[in-house]
Amino acid sequence: MGKGRAPCCAKVGLNRGSWTPEEDMRLIAYIQKYGHANWRALPKQAGLLRCGKSCRLRWINYLRPDLKRGNFTVEEEETLIKLHNMLGNKWSKIAACLPGRTDNEIKNVWNTHLKKRVAASAGEQKKGGAKGKKKTTCVDVPAPSPSPSSSTTTTTTTTTNCSSGESGEQSNTSKELELELEKIEIPMLDLGFDLDMLLDAVPDTHCPAISSAPTSPCSSASPPCVVDDGVLLDLPEIDSVPELWSIMDGEGGAGACAEAAQAPWSNAAPCQGDGTEASGATADDEDGKEWWLEDLEKELGLWGSIEDYDHKAIFAI
DNA sequence: AAGCACCGCAACCGCTCGATG
DNA sequence: CCATCGAGCGGTTGCGGTGCT
Structure with a gap:
């Protein structure tokens, strides 16, 4: 009962508040590839400056592909x-x-x-x-x-x-x-x-x-809930675009350069030489948009731009 | 047109539960 | 059997949007 419970979001240096499109993209992409077997480790490995709890909540309540949006019937x-x-x-x-x-x-x-x-x-x-x-x-x-x-x-x-x-x-x-x-x-x-x-x-x-069904095999399976009807696989056709994964892999650990070595893609070279953490961004272009996100946009063709993105549109496709 | 109040939603917080060593 | 840890749940809060005065 809460014994020895480690502080979660109390950690300094973690982002709080509203999620940015970039963070959403990162989370979606990571879960699509690696699943969410361990929420606590996920943010670190995904290069997100969020606590695992926050990631879980975001995914369950907002990003999951099987979510129905809109008014209740x-x-x-x-x-x-x-x-x-x-x-x-x-x-x-x-x-x-x-x-x-x-x-x-x-x-x-x-x-x-x-x-x-x-x-x-x-x-x-x-x-x-x-x-x-x-x-x-x-x-x-x-x-x-x-x-x-x-x-x-x-x-x-x-x-x-x-x-x-x-x-x-x-x-x-x-x-x-x-x-x-x-x-x-x-x-x-x-x-x-x-x-x-x-x-x-x-x-x-x-x-x-099922949303957040605690006993569902989906709740913690990794890879996540690849089901017969392929609902989840309707998600950003990331799986079908291997380059995207290398994109993600390439940026892996971004925003967590110090932790990059622990990331699954630690062979990538995400950190810029200046050592700045770049707030989760590595090689930002002149707009401050991460290069990999631009690539992702191009590959997916889902949004006009990441700024305009509406996650709902992702799953509506 | 500006300010205010209200509403709805996303996110956070803290506790409990279940699994594991 | 106990201690610890991570995940999940339910309650609460804060912010942004919208309508009203």
Whole structure:
């Protein structure tokens, strides 16, 4: 329990705050090639002045190729509400049931939109009494019926306490909840998953779409989650452009010259003679843009320029 | 047009859990 | 069995964008 936990971002000299396109590129490229078996070592090896934790978060919440971006659909929102009713603030569990969504995203959506909506809806129900089944609220819980729209409640123990607060805290212990979940089925939308996923390992077949699923084989596999449908391989066709890897290899350790020797590509000569760390940049051109990024842009042809880049576009291709 | 307030999202922080030696 | 370490999770914060006065 936190024993001997080494300081993470507290280390001096590490970048914090928003990620730059260059950092994103570096992280994507590195993970594509080497995977992310060891987050702690990753930034050093990738030449990123970030802590591993930060890299992991960035990848999971923003850079993963299987992420869905954009607004939640009505179906997703309803599923989220239902799952939150049952699981409380178990964002990672909920995320496991919403392919392409991350726990962080779900958490934000809940806190900024759905929480209010559900609270308002619950209030209306208190006032107006019986209402249509349209809005699922804390007091109107999905029924454990094979029929998605029917709603005979047998899940009272897990669903009656929401009025105490939208925090989602459940009175049940996790074990009780587990037992409950064994007995019931959520009237799932057509998302192709089973309730068991909430508590058990995420099936391999869902691997590419599962966000940060802790038990997923993807979560720490290296190389990362090369799956049958090749979702991940849709990523920047970096793999198909071997030169790019040599580009990356060539700059390897940039920004961490002192550590370059430890990098997998330590045979490269990333550091400029002046010994300046160049803040992760080696041979910047007149624009201050790293040469390898320019090459990457050319090879990928994904962005007009790295400054304009929108990571979403990477994966939309 | 400028200033202010609010909102949403990305990122950080600290704790817990699970694996390993 | 215990100590240590790394990863993951959930809560919180800060910043940028947008709408309102």
